[in-house]
Amino acid sequence: MTDFVMRTLDVGRAQADHLRRTYWAEHGTTLAGLMANHDIDADAYLDEVHDIRFDVLEPDPYLADLLAQLPGRRIVYTNGSAPYAAQVLKARGLEAAFDAIYGVEHAGYVPKPQSAAFERVFAMDGLDPTQAAMFEDDPRNLAAPHAMGLRTVHVAPEPEAADHIHHHTDDLNDFLGRLV
Structure with a gap:
């Protein structure tokens, strides 16, 4: 999420991390804050931040x-x-x-x-x-x-x-x- 914020808003890591946490606290999610304040594409954000490895999860x-x-x-x-x-x-x-x-x-x-x-x-x-x-x-x-x-x-x-x-x-x- 921080990397997406850095690249999309052209800010440094510390500022991006601050925005990520602030938007989560104020809007319920980082995504909602990005949409409200920067008009970002929600699907692009979700696709990128959810592009992770799942093989570390174990069946239960x-x-x-x-x-x-x-x-x-x-x-x-x-x-x-x-x-x-x-x-x-x-x-x-x-x-x-x-x-x-x-x-x-x-x-x-x-x-x-x-x-x-x-x-x-x-x-x-x-x-x-x-x-x-x-x-x-x-x-x-x-x-x-x-x-x-x-x-x-x-x-x-x-x-x-x-x-x-x-x-x-x-x-x-x-x-x-x-x-x-």
């Missing part, structure tokens, strides 16, 4: 089995692109566990944590928020789903105390194992 058949046992539809919604998420799922052996993948492009490049992004993706999927749960590593991305009626699970090493987080886990396999 136990997680795949746990996910498959969950009731209802299982979807992925990411601030990355759907093709990127599909590659991650494939590398982890999890692609069969999900019914749909939605990327930031499905939300019109409006990122989480903005309510409009969730509303658009959930409507597209036909998701009933009162019958769903959202698992997320960024606690700010759980506020809007919580307000919409979803159960929220923060998945991260350190818990975040917030009214919009119902559950926290630092071990997704263990958490799901207790559910199923």
